[in-house]
Amino acid sequence: MSQGSEITAVPAFHGPGGTAGSTPETTSMGVLRAVSLCIHFGGVKAVDQVSFQVEAGCLFGVLGPNGSGKSTLLAAITRLQRPTSGRIYLHGEDITKLPPNKLARRGVGRTFQTPRLVPTMDVKANVALAADRRSRPLWDRPTKSGKGRVDDVHAAMTRAGIADAADLFPEEISYGNRRRVEIARALAHDPSLLLLDEPTAGMNRQERDEISELLDSLRKQGLTQVLVEHDVPMMVELCDVILAMVQGQVVAVGNPKEVIANETVRKAYLGRKRK
Amino acid sequence: MDFLGQNEILVQSTLTNFLLAMSLLVCLRVGVFSFGGLACFGIGAYFTAVASIHWGWGAFSSISMAMLISMALGALLAPIVRGLTGLAMGMATIAFTLIAGVAARNGGELTGGAEGLFGIPIMVGTGTALLIATAMTILLALSERGRMGRMIEAVRVDNELSLSTGISVQTVRFVAFVVSGAIGALGGGLAASFRSIVTPLDLGFGPVILALTMLIVGGARSWLGALIGAVFFTWLPTVLTSVGEWQGVVYGVVVAAAAIWVPGGAVGVATDLRRRLAVKRRVRNAIPVKPKKAMVS
Numbered sequence: 001m002s003q004g005s006e007i008t009a010v011p012a013f014h015g016p017g018g019t020a021g022s023t024p025e026t027t028s029m030g031v032l033r034a035v036s037l038c039i040h041f042g043g044v045k046a047v048d049q050v051s052f053q054v055e056a057g058c059l060f061g062v063l064g065p066n067g068s069g070k071s072t073l074l075a076a077i078t079r080l081q082r083p084t085s086g087r088i089y090l091h092g093e094d095i096t097k098l099p100p101n102k103l104a105r106r107g108v109g110r111t112f113q114t115p116r117l118v119p120t121m122d123v124k125a126n127v128a129l130a131a132d133r134r135s136r137p138l139w140d141r142p143t144k145s146g147k148g149r150v151d152d153v154h155a156a157m158t159r160a161g162i163a164d165a166a167d168l169f170p171e172e173i174s175y176g177n178r179r180r181v182e183i184a185r186a187l188a189h190d191p192s193l194l195l196l197d198e199p200t201a202g203m204n205r206q207e208r209d210e211i212s213e214l215l216d217s218l219r220k221q222g223l224t225q226v227l228v229e230h231d232v233p234m235m236v237e238l239c240d241v242i243l244a245m246v247q248g249q250v251v252a253v254g255n256p257k258e259v260i261a262n263e264t265v266r267k268a269y270l271g272r273k274r275k
Numbered sequence: 276m277d278f279l280g281q282n283e284i285l286v287q288s289t290l291t292n293f294l295l296a297m298s299l300l301v302c303l304r305v306g307v308f309s310f311g312g313l314a315c316f317g318i319g320a321y322f323t324a325v326a327s328i329h330w331g332w333g334a335f336s337s338i339s340m341a342m343l344i345s346m347a348l349g350a351l352l353a354p355i356v357r358g359l360t361g362l363a364m365g366m367a368t369i370a371f372t373l374i375a376g377v378a379a380r381n382g383g384e385l386t387g388g389a390e391g392l393f394g395i396p397i398m399v400g401t402g403t404a405l406l407i408a409t410a411m412t413i414l415l416a417l418s419e420r421g422r423m424g425r426m427i428e429a430v431r432v433d434n435e436l437s438l439s440t441g442i443s444v445q446t447v448r449f450v451a452f453v454v455s456g457a458i459g460a461l462g463g464g465l466a467a468s469f470r471s472i473v474t475p476l477d478l479g480f481g482p483v484i485l486a487l488t489m490l491i492v493g494g495a496r497s498w499l500g501a502l503i504g505a506v507f508f509t510w511l512p513t514v515l516t517s518v519g520e521w522q523g524v525v526y527g528v529v530v531a532a533a534a535i536w537v538p539g540g541a542v543g544v545a546t547d548l549r550r551r552l553a554v555k556r557r558v559r560n561a562i563p564v565k566p567k568k569a570m571v572s
Contacts, residue, residue, distance in 0.1 A: 080435055104441035116436045118429050120546075129429055132422045133441030172554055185440065 030055050030089075031193050031224045032077065037086035039072050039248075046072040048248040050086075054193075054226060054241075059219045061239035061256065062228045065268065069248040070228045071113055074197050077226070078110050079103050090193070105133060109186030110195040114202075115178035117170040123181050124166040128153045130188035153188060159221075160184035161214060176207035183214065194218065194225045200234065212238055236260055244268075279401070287401055287469040289509040290408045294462025295482065296489040296501035297415060301455040303495045304419075305447050306431040308365040311352050312459035313486060314372035315345035317478035319463025321379055324392040324473045329385065334398030338464035342457045349456030353449045369483060376478030391474030399468045407465070411458060415498040492533045494540025503541045 030053040039047040047069040054060040062070045075081035077088060079100035088096050095103055104110075109130065117126050131152040157163040162180040165173050170181070179199055186194055196215070200208040212234055215225060219238075229235050235242055236256040243253040246268040252259045259265055279286060298312025319341040326337035356367050379386045386392065418424065429437045430447045437444050467473045489508050494500025511529075515522045537544055 078439060080438065099443070100435075100438040101441050101443045104439055110439050112436070112439075116433055118425075118432045118436070120428060120432070121425060125425055128422075129425050129442075130440045132425060168557070169550065169554070172557070189441070 031058075031091060032060075032226065033089040033092075034073075034077070035087045035089070037073070037076060037088065038084045039069070039076055039081060040084045045248045047076065047083075050245070050248075050250050052243050052250070052253060054224060056224055057219070057222045058240045059215065059225045059227060059238055061235045061242040062226065062245065063230075063232065063235055063242050063259070063265075064245035067247075068245040070245055071197055072248075073245070074110070074195055074226070074228055077195060078108060101133075104130075104189065107189060107192040108195065109189040109191035109193070111179070111182040111186055111197055111199055113197045115170075115175070115182050117178060117181055117185075119170050122167055122169050123162065123173070123184075124153055124157065126170070126181055127156050127184045127188050130185045131156065133189075152190075156184045156188035159187050159218070161210075174207075176203050176210065179203070179207075179211060180214070183211075187218075192224060194223055196225060196227045196229075198228055198230065200229065200231055208234065232260060283401055284469075285509060285513065287404065287465075289505050290401075290404045291462045291466040291469065292485065292489065292509050293408055293502055293505035294411065294458055294465065295486050296493070296505050297411065297498060298455045298459035298462060299486050299490060300495060300498065300501045301415070301458060302448075302451050303490065304427050304431060305451045306434075307448055307451060308361055308368075309356070309452065309455065310365060310368040310372050310483060310486075311349055311452055312455040313482055314368070314375045314478065315348065315456040315459030316463040316466070316482060317372065317375055317379065318345055318348065319460030320467040320473040320477050321386060321392075321463075322460070323464040323467040324395045325385060327396055327398065327468075328392055328394065334464075334468060338399075338461060338468075341460040341464045345456035345460035346453045347456075349452040349454075350449070352456075353452035357445060357448070372478055372483065376475050379478055380475040387474075389475060391472060391476075393472050395467050395471045395473065397468055397471060399465055404465050404469070407461065411461070412498050412502070419497055488530045490540065491530060492537075492540055494542030494544075496539070496546070497542050500540050500542040 032054040033052070035051050037047055037050045038045070050069075050073060052060075062073065064070050072081060076083045079095070079098060083096065086096070087094060090103070090106060090108065095106075098106075118129070121129075154163060154166075157166060160180045160183045162177055162184050165177055165181070170178055173181070183194075183196070183199065186196075199215070200211050203211065208231065215227065215238060219225060219240075227235070227239060239256050241254060242256045242259040244251050244259050244262065244265045246264070251264045251268060252262040295313070295316050298316060299310070302309040302312065319338070322341035322344060323334075323337045326332035326340065327334075332340075352368070352371060356364055359367055379391075380389050382388065418427065426437075426442050426447065429440065429442060430444050434444050437447075463477070466477075485508060489504030490500060491504075492507055493502065493504025511526065512522060515525055518525060533540065539547065
């Protein structure tokens with residue numbers, strides 16, 4: 001049996017409005033579910049036997065030191081990385097072998113560890129990239145005029161608080177605003193699940209607070225989010241559930257305060273034992 | 276009209292070179308360094324020659340069939356080289372061009388062997404070719420705008436980003452290979468008809484270097500770059516007649532200077548300049564971009 005399944009002992013935490021993140025033993029399907037996920041690079045076990053479930057409306061945090069496998073886990077969920085073994089389910093549907101572009105079309109939006117924008121396109125065009133693909137097949141598509149798409153893009157930019165920069169190019173806006181553009185692009189999908197890979201990395205305190213506020217507002221709007229972060233206080237304050245990873249394995253999952261207080265987590269992440 | 280009459284051959288060469296450059300451009304725009312379009316240029320030229328000389332086909336049928344064959348070859352080539360990028364992709368597709376050249380050289384009576392085929396009937400007028408090139412340009416220009424333009428640019432810049440926004444990168448690349456093949460064959464078919472001759476040299480390194488230099492100088496992001504490059508390198512020799520044997524040196528210096536100092540080509544310079552001016556204008560007008568609070572519905 002893997003270390004991950006041995007150590008996980010923190011019970012599922014039920015967030016506001018009956019939402020919850022939980023261990024996969026929970027009977028409901030959840031928005032996202034990973035079962036015994038492994039990603040191995042030769043002998044290196046980047047992700048090893050990771051299982052979890054994210055319930056609707058939950059802000060689910062993934063915490064861990066550098067190299068713990070958080071971003072690899074996110075890459076596997078978005079299908080940019082092929083899992084060695086294990087299964088991933090979205091709304092109960094097995095997406096383990098679904099191509100990444102099809103997954104995006106099924107309402108999974110994501111941001112990257114460093115903002116990835118098209119430098120030759122302005123902010124609204126960058127956001128429109130996702131709105132363009134939001135469509136269903138031609139025969140199953142509600143009439144969507146060009147104006148309708150423009151409205152979608154504007155709505156996403158407004159939600160992310162970046163509408164004023166619509167005509168600017170990525171090089172003209174601050175790092176924090178580039179993060180917002182990425183979030184706006186992910187929102188333009190009209191996602192049912194938003195995956196955020198260290199959205200506050202490299203930001204100052206004010207920018208971090210602004211992003212925290214944005215994520216909190218999205219949670220209040222009922223959007224399910226998976227947040228990969230280093231910022232422990234932010235994670236504790238924001239997340240409904242935290243999953244802690246060390247060396248590719250889950251060491252704890254559940255209520256943020258309890259996870260942070262977990263001795264294994266403190267030892268691995270903070271480098272000291274709990275007093 | 277007088278100008279066109281006096282320079283008809285140059286105008287025809289400009290059009291076929293433009294199509295040759297566009298066939299490469301279609302792949303480069305999606306970030307694929309493929310010479311497949313060049314092979315299709317040669318295949319288009321040879322097929323048009325063979326069909327018109329041996330089988331008595333007309334211009335429309337021979338060039339259309341050449342385009343269909345090239346599109347099919349593009350469709351076959353795309354999945355074979357799908358895992359390749361950069362130089363590896365360039366080498367694999369140039370090998371495809373050279374293999375087509377070897378086939379032409381060893382094709383016996385059908386392809387005319389090492390000497391090629393002579394006496395291809397002139398089946399297409401300059402005006403018709405101009406119309407065809409204009410139509411292709413309009414289609415390509417339309418693909419650079421709006422939704423499709425954004426998709427193509429995203430695939431060129433970042434594959435993972437494209438995938439995460441729902442774009443099927445493989446499909447975009449596949450279509451690029453097929454379209455590149457069609458445009459290449461069209462250019463080759465017209466070139467064969469204009470010149471009345473096709474030789475294995477049309478599938479050699481000469482056209483490879485010509486097409487690359489056209490895009491280096493003109494720019495590899497837009498149809499306009501292909502046009503500028505085609506005009507520049509088709510008309511350059513006539514402008515440089517006064518320097519005699521130094522022509523090659525001037526040619527080399529222009530290409531090297533463009534590659535070193537103007538990596539985006541003429542169009543890249545114009546685009547950068549336009550964007551910088553827009554940024555300066557915005558800075559002068561001092562529009563502060565302060566993020567607003569996220570909207571909570």
